[in-house]
Amino acid sequence: MVRLITHNLLACHVKNCTVNNFPLEFKNVQLEIREAEFNPDFIRGFLPKLEWKALVDTARQLGDTSLPTEQPEMIDDEFLQNLHHVLLEIHVEEGSMICNNCKHEYPISSGIPNMLLAEHEIA
Amino acid sequence: MPKYLVHFAQVHNEFRIPELQSIAELHGFQVQIVENPGGHGSDPNRPFMVLQLDDEKHAKILAQRCILIKAIYEFYAQGTTYAELHQQNQLPEIRVEWQKYVEDTTFKFFVTGYNHKIPQRRQREVIESFSYMGFLGKIDMKNPEISLICFEEYDEDRKLATRAKHEGDSQFKQVYFGKLLAESSARPLVGVFDVKKRKYFGNTSMEAEVSLLMANQTMASPGKLMYDPFMGTGSMAYPVAHFGALVFGSDIDGRQMRGKQGVEGEPGVMRAAKQYGVQNRILDLATFDITHNPWRTGGMFDAIITDPPYGVRAGAKRLGRKRELSERQKELCRLHRENPRPDDTPYIPPTKPYELSHLVEDLVLFARYVLRPNGRLVFFLPTVTDEYEEVDINTMLCEGMEVIANSLQDFGAWGRRLITIRKTTAEEYPPPAFRERDQQPNEDGVEPTEQDKHVPAHKDFREKYFQGFSKDKAMAPTSLPPVPK
Numbered sequence: 190m191v192r193l194i195t196h197n198l199l200a201c202h203v204k205n206c207t208v209n210n211f212p213l214e215f216k217n218v219q220l221e222i223r224e225a226e227f228n229p230d231f232i233r234g235f236l237p238k239l240e241w242k243a244l245v246d247t248a249r250q251l252g253d254t255s256l257p258t259e260q261p262e263m264i265d266d267e268f269l270q271n272l273h274h275v276l277l278e279i280h281v282e283e284g285s286m287i288c289n290n291c292k293h294e295y296p297i298s299s300g301i302p303n304m305l306l307a308e309h310e311i312a
Numbered sequence: 313m314p315k316y317l318v319h320f321a322q323v324h325n326e327f328r329i330p331e332l333q334s335i336a337e338l339h340g341f342q343v344q345i346v347e348n349p350g351g352h353g354s355d356p357n358r359p360f361m362v363l364q365l366d367d368e369k370h371a372k373i374l375a376q377r378c379i380l381i382k383a384i385y386e387f388y389a390q391g392t393t394y395a396e397l398h399q400q401n402q403l404p405e406i407r408v409e410w411q412k413y414v415e416d417t418t419f420k421f422f423v424t425g426y427n428h429k430i431p432q433r434r435q436r437e438v439i440e441s442f443s444y445m446g447f448l449g450k451i452d453m454k455n456p457e458i459s460l461i462c463f464e465e466y467d468e469d470r471k472l473a474t475r476a477k478h479e480g481d482s483q484f485k486q487v488y489f490g491k492l493l494a495e496s497s498a499r500p501l502v503g504v505f506d507v508k509k510r511k512y513f514g515n516t517s518m519e520a521e522v523s524l525l526m527a528n529q530t531m532a533s534p535g536k537l538m539y540d541p542f543m544g545t546g547s548m549a550y551p552v553a554h555f556g557a558l559v560f561g562s563d564i565d566g567r568q569m570r571g572k573q574g575v576e577g578e579p580g581v582m583r584a585a586k587q588y589g590v591q592n593r594i595l596d597l598a599t600f601d602i603t604h605n606p607w608r609t610g611g612m613f614d615a616i617i618t619d620p621p622y623g624v625r626a627g628a629k630r631l632g633r634k635r636e637l638s639e640r641q642k643e644l645c646r647l648h649r650e651n652p653r654p655d656d657t658p659y660i661p662p663t664k665p666y667e668l669s670h671l672v673e674d675l676v677l678f679a680r681y682v683l684r685p686n687g688r689l690v691f692f693l694p695t696v697t698d699e700y701e702e703v704d705i706n707t708m709l710c711e712g713m714e715v716i717a718n719s720l721q722d723f724g725a726w727g728r729r730l731i732t733i734r735k736t737t738a739e740e741y742p743p744p745a746f747r748e749r750d751q752q753p754n755e756d757g758v759e760p761t762e763q764d765k766h767v768p769a770h771k772d773f774r775e776k777y778f779q780g781f782s783k784d785k786a787m788a789p790t791s792l793p794p795v796p797k
Contacts, residue, residue, distance in 0.1 A: 190582075195560070195596040200608040211608055225592045231535040231558075238612050277595075298575040300582075301566060304600035307661050309649060311604055311631055 190300025191281040193251075194235070197244050199302075201288035203310040209290040212243035216294075218284035220251060225277040229269050232276065236260070248275045315346060315387040316371045317490045318361045319463070321380050321499065325357045327525050328380050330717035330732065332363075335377045338531040341370045348390075359426050360465060360488055362387050368493065375494035377555075379524045382499060385461060385490030394441060397487050402444070410445060410491070418452040421460045428466040428473065428484070438462060459492040498524075504588075505551060511587045512571050512580030518547035518619055522721070522730075527551035529690040529717065529732045530615035537595070538615045539682065541602045541675075542628075544568045546581040546594075548617045553590035557614070564629055564663065566599035602678065603630045603666070603746035610681040611740060615688045620671055622694045622773055628666035632748070668694070669771040670749050672708045676733060677744035680713050685738040689713070694728045696781055699769035705731065707768045712737030725781045726773075 201210035241260045248256055255271040286295045286302060293310070295302050320328055329345070336343040344364040365371050368386075375384045388406050391397035400406060413419065421442070423435040430438075442460075449457070464484040505520035507513050518526075526548050530538060534556030540548055543561030545568055552559050561581065563569055571580025585591040600606060621628045637645065672693060679689035695704065705715055717732035 190594075190596050192596055195598070198608050198612065199598075199606045202604060202606040223592065226534075228535045231537075234535070235537075235612075238609065240608070299570070299577060299579055301569065301575075301579060301597045301599060303566060304598055304606050305564070305661055306601075306604050306631060307649060308631075308633070309646060 191286075191297055191302055192277055193244060193247060193279055194276040196247060196281075196286070197239055197276075199286075199304070201291060201293055202304075203288070203291050203293050203306060204312065206288060206291040206293070210288055212240070212247055213286035213288055213295065215247065215250065215281060216285050216287055218251065218297075219282045221280045221282050222278055223280055225273070227270065227273050229266070229273075232269050232273050233264065235276070236264075236272075244275065248279070251279060251281075253279065313344075313364050313366060314368065316363045316365055316493065317385040317387040317463075317488055318363055318374075319382045319385070320359050320361065321382050322359050324380060324521070324525065324719070324721065326719035326721075327730065328356050328361075330719055330730075331378050331380055331525060331528050332374065333717075334529050334531055334732075335374055336370070338377075338533060339370070339373050341366060341373075343370075343374075358465065358485075360463060360486070362390070362488075372494050376497050377528065378496065379498050379502065379521060379528060381496045383495045384493045385488075386493050387488070387490045389490075390486055390488045392484075392486060394438070394487060397489055398441065398444075401442075401489060413449070413458055413491075414445065414447055415449070417447070417449040418455075418457045419447060419449055419460060420451060420453050420456040420458075421462075423462045423464070425464045425466060425484070427468055428464065428470045430464060461490060461492060463488045501551070501554070505554075507547070510584050512545060512584040513547070514545040514568065516619075516621070517545050520551075523547045524551045526617055526619075526690050526692075526730065527555055529730065530557070530617045530688055532557040532615070536614040537612060538617055539613045540618045541605075541616065541678070542618045542620050543581070543597065544619070544621070545571075546584060548619065549581070549594060550585060550588050550590060552615075552617055553585065553593035554588060556593070558593050558595045560595045560597075560613075562598045562600055562602070562605070564599070564601040564631075569597050569599075601629075601631045601663075603674065607682060607743070610743065611684050613682050613687060614684055615690060616675075616679050616683065617690045618675075619692045620668070620675065622668050622692075622770075627774055628668065628671050629663040630666040630746075631661055632664045633662050634664045667749070667771070668773045669707070669768055672770070674744055674746050676708050676713055677710055677741075678746075679733065680710060680735055680737070680741050681743045683735045685735055687735045688716075689731075689733040689735075691731055692728045693731050693770055694726060694773050694777075696769045696773070696776055697722070697725055697727055698781070700727075700729075701769065703766055704768035704770060705729075707766055709733075712739065712741070726777065 199213060201213060245256045245258060253275055256275055261268060280300060281297055282300050284297050295304050332343050346362040346364055371384045375381055388409060389397045389400035391400060421439050423430060423438045465486045466484050501524055502521045507517050507520055530552060532552040532555035536557040538552050538557045539560045541562050543563040546561060549559040549561055561569060569579050569581045579597060581597060582591055582594060585594045705718060712735060713733050714736045715731060716734045719730045720727050
């Protein structure tokens with residue numbers, strides 16, 4: 190849990206933290222790899238929703254270099270398999286996600302990130 | 313076009329037709345309910361319904377997926393008397409349907425009553441009255457190639473009535489005749505997902521049958537992504553995942569998703585998901601308040617399925633404080649945040665009640681933001697039976713969102729409505745503001761419309777519930793007396 194597909198959809202939401210608030214940076218992570226069902230249509234359908242650079246950078250930071258720097262124009266099966274692995278099979282179980290802008294730290298325990306904001310961060 | 317006789321489980325009547333339609337839409341076919349004067353028409357309260365479908369495959373799909381279907385039959389005939397039924401059964405276009413079984417097909421023949429027990433002797437008489445069909449195959453009660461069935465439908469008041477042994481055509485409402493096509497393979501899921509047998513659940517977990525019905529309203533299937541923003545113990549996530557979809561869950565209170573063991577060890581939701589073999593389809597879980605959510609973008613979910621906490625056992629909460637702090641208190645809080653005590657982690661921010669009608673309005677706006685075009689929002693809305701008006705639902709709608717089903721589960725003085733809303737627009741909308749309603753006037757400066765002024769019956773539901781839905785008190789402006797200082 191905290192798969193990279195989720196990580197790619199989450200931004201820091203502290204009040205007035207609106208620039209450079211994505212992607213959140215992983216710190217002190219414990220990873221687990223777990224197999225997931227491959228559904229090429231799902232992966233293909235999700236491509237337009239992804240922030241490619243953020244995904245590739247994050248994957249590389251976690252040690253997976255299977256994705257190309259630029260999103261390819263031709264989408265083949267091998268690419269979809271790699272993308273599937275990166276999006277759905279890498280789980281961050283422990284650690285935290287940090288906002289590069291405001292430095293808010295979102296802790297992850299047993300795979301669940303705590304993204305609740307403190308009182309002074311919402312008003 | 314072939315006709316099919318559907319035998320429904322006699323529960324959740326108002327959910328039947330929406331369920332049929334959702335499953336038909338999911339698989340891309342049309343369901344037409346046959347209207348007829350003597351029978352059921354589209355009265356959803358009667359246990360039998362005749363459908364017109366393009367293909368037998370469609371009938372089988374319905375039997376595989378609809379929770380409320382007990383079985384589907386190839387429909388041959390019906391009548392208010394047996395004479396009528398036999399006449400219809402011998403029409404050339406019907407005869408063609410069963411003639412192929414005459415020569416050499418093993419069969420069994422059932423006569424059964426709904427709301428009434430038919431004496432054995434009378435059952436035999438009925439079977440004999442079909443002798444003109446001239447079936448030559450062997451009777452096989454264990455493994456017949458086909459099962460023919462005759463249903464007599466009686467009114468409730470005939471349930472305990474006895475009748476003379478020799479009494480013939482009785483006072484049934486309608487009698488139906490058909491051949492078994494498929495027994496429901498979905499209905500047994502109600503037992504599979506039984507909350508009592510679940511590894512992890514809470515006191516607000518949704519019962520299995522209703523959560524399965526909700527899952528069908530989302531049209532869950534492989535390759536879809538769904539979201540429950542009030543995840544709790546995950547009751548709706550399991551059936552949705554069972555049907556192949558990926559589910560994301562969030563909750564303002566992480567303890568609900570984790571269970572007793574707290575932040576250490578496997579979350580309760582994952583333990584239950586494992587039990588059902590769907591742990592890999594729980595995409596992720598996260599703790600946050602929907603009114604302060606971290607979604608970077610919208611338009612990514614195929615459905616939102618949720619049971620917002622409406623306050624009978626657990627009231628909805630959002631981040632914030634019930635009462636504004638004084639300047640001095642604020643300063644103290646700030647100082648404390650800067651130098652937290654070691655025993656003060658994890659920090660738990662203050663929350664305040666989230667009034668139901670506001671929550672629901674926000675939920676619809678939020679759904680419009682995060683759903684894909686044609687995506688669905690499926691949720692329960694509790695409401696006060698005596699006060700409910702159809703316009704209540706309209707108070708929560710916004711441009712581009714349309715109600716497609718609204719089914720009541722009646723508990724007497726109150727009930728809950730399963731609302732299915734479709735995102736009809738392909739336009740992209742900004743994330744909602746989740747404005748605080750206690751700040752008057754509207755922050756966004758929009759003048760209230762007539763619709764805004766209508767006070768829906770679900771407003772202040774929690775207060776009404778605890779006042780026993782007494783009219784006078786519920787009518788009072790904000791329901792609760794001011795808290796003495």
